[in-house]
């Protein structure tokens with residue numbers, strides 16, 4: 001599935017690899033929106049949701065390694081934000097009704113909103129020290 005979306009300038013950190021990871025994650029999140037629109041792939045929800053979780057775990061580990069290396073202030077708080085997101089989506093995936101048409105859309109909203117807010121605040125701040 002190919003999903004097109006515009007990447008707003010204010011979400012660009014200027015750290016190429018991290019920016020590429022953010023775009024890849026949002027592309028996966030947007031696939032949930034496409035699932036909902038097409039109404040044909042709710043059974044794919046679990047695969048996509050677990051994919052978002054896996055890619056997020058790798059991405060967060062990458063940011064945390066960079067923050068440690070560059071002694072970024074508020075590192076622990078940023079790290080807690082990451083783990084609370086993983087806990088939140090893990091709970092959502094395990095509690096969601098996989099046959100519910102709204103599940104993909106709800107998950108899309110939770111993940112999309114979290115990432116946009118997190119990048120604009122925590123990741124942008126981190127980029128000042130890298």
Ligand SMILES: [Fe+2]
Pocket residue numbers: 022059063119123
């Ligand atoms: Fe990030």
Ligand SMILES: [Fe+2]
Pocket residue numbers: 063078082118122123
């Ligand atoms: Fe982050």
